[in-house]
Amino acid sequence: MISHSSQLPASSVNSAKDTISFAEISAEWFATIKPHIKESTQNKYRNLLEAYILPEYADMKLEQISYDFISKHCNDLLMLGGKQKSGPSTKTVTDVLSVVRSILKFAIRKGQKVSYDGSTIRLKCVSKPMRIFSKIEQEKLCQYLCSEYNPHNIGILICLFTGLRIGEVCALHWEDVSFSNKTLHVHSTLQRIQSNSNSKGKTKIIITEPKSSCSIRTIPIPETLLSILISYKNISTGYLLTNSNTKFIEPRSLQSKFKWVLKKLEIDYANFHALRHTFATRCIELGFDVKSLSEILGHATVNITMNRYVHPTFELKKENMQKLDSLLTVK
Template sequence: MTENGTSIESPNRPAPKLLDQVRDAVRIRHYSIRTEEAYVNWIKRFILFHGKQHPRQLDAAAVSAFLSHLAVDGKVSASTQNQALSALLFLYQKVLEIDLPRIGDVVRAKRPQRLPTVLSRKEVYALLDRCAGTAGLITCLLYGTGLRLMEGVRLRVKDVDVARAELIVRDGKGGKDRVTVLPQALIAPMQAHLATRRALHADDVRSGTVGVWLPDALAKKYPNASSEWGWQYLFVASNFSADPRSGIRRRHHYNEKLVQREVRRAALAAGIVRPASPHTLRHSFATHLLESGYDIRTVQELLGHADVSTTMIYTHVLNRGGRGVRSPLDAM
């Protein structure tokens, strides 16, 4: 395999299929499995859209036609269209090593200016009060720390510092690390969960089934790390599953879909009529901090936003009426 991720053809071995070349190029750059699946899916759709022609036979106009089709006929969102464009640029630049000219005449999907859904404190308390089990603990953690859902389920034991009441988010959005607060209200539940989790880890060690996926080349650098307590996922699945890349059977992190279902169930039980998801709790965390008087730079650091302008959107949904204006009716 070459440095840029493309495979070297051997005279005694058939050249790998295009999608396998894409997978190799993604993995050599240590992209996530979700990125790999998304890129492969978009490239498949692009090839099918053009009658199964090989991408080498297609040009920038063909890419523009596909992206326009997504916006006009598929009615996809702007972020979905951008994801498809990223996948195709990756295909041409990193796999096929073809520089596409500037892609013009693309019908761009409209990016609506929407405010995030924020629950009131009363609604959040009602929702959390109806959550239970591991999914309930993760739900409380998402609101109490402002983590994204995948950041929550991918936490490792070593990233939880109960003594300092803080969490370290590794490789968050944009590949960045950050530190956020661990709520005092979750110290005791977290300690109880860690005790249960350690007992499960000990069982796996005794049975010889202990192991966890490690990022990048850490598995080669630290051969024993995958069985060490600190590297284990904090929240794990109850059963073993095969790694989609290596095929190794081990405990994966807790299924994020179970958390999504628990939040929906709890919201319905609490009588919340607005759509509520795990990400809604992140929005509520940020807004409630601003309502409590914390400065926006602090909130930006806790959320892991690269630009404070992203955090500024929460100033528009503070629970003080439109733009903080006091209605004249309230003065009567």
């Protein structure tokens, strides 16, 4: 395996276009897209390049990169496995392939000779079933969260009944809540990212627009949740969860508290994102039209909502199957 520094290699001018290396074109690609993407996305691409791509691709010429090479590299990463082993997750390997494709297609647009652009490679990814809270678990969770209105409990409760992402709820301000219209305006996300490429291990908190324009949305607030927010509010402006103009709750703190709550209530483990999936599933069970749900979740298409966030329970399947009863008559 080739060793590389933590910095992306500097792009250099090469008079023989057909001998340019992957490292050179990847640096040019990164420099081109950097002004147009968020800082968190810059860090993501930089980390993928340095950890998984450049150690194998850097000194290769573009004409040497073949279907077999890219396919083997991705499969080798998949074989290493995720958290239980030493390798990246399936999602990370998918992102690696996406970055490699983008760089090779960029090279083609720049007039470089590329043997293969990676477009026909398909990874065999086994999707894991998403954890959804049962109605009994949700009721147990709600009773605990409503027993004490503190920043963490309020944050968990909002996500469970609005489907907000963890960064979105952490960024909420009281100014985003309209008590007269009974709505919540989502337009920011709070996250911790690497400070910059030169600061090993150093991070910082940033507040930016959500992941896409579709994520900027106004959500109607259920009456009971609205009443809870009214009773919890003690300032006119500032962060909603903390009731403070300066202090905020960051995502990893909220995740840690959520994990603690589940353990205390003896509810099986679930990651924080399960709240969003549970919200979507409950909405479908209650008869929400999918288009409305998709907009509430901030999705670009209805397909994303149905394929990723709607998980019918067995009880709902039984209920739907019973609707066939009227078609079966026995004399």
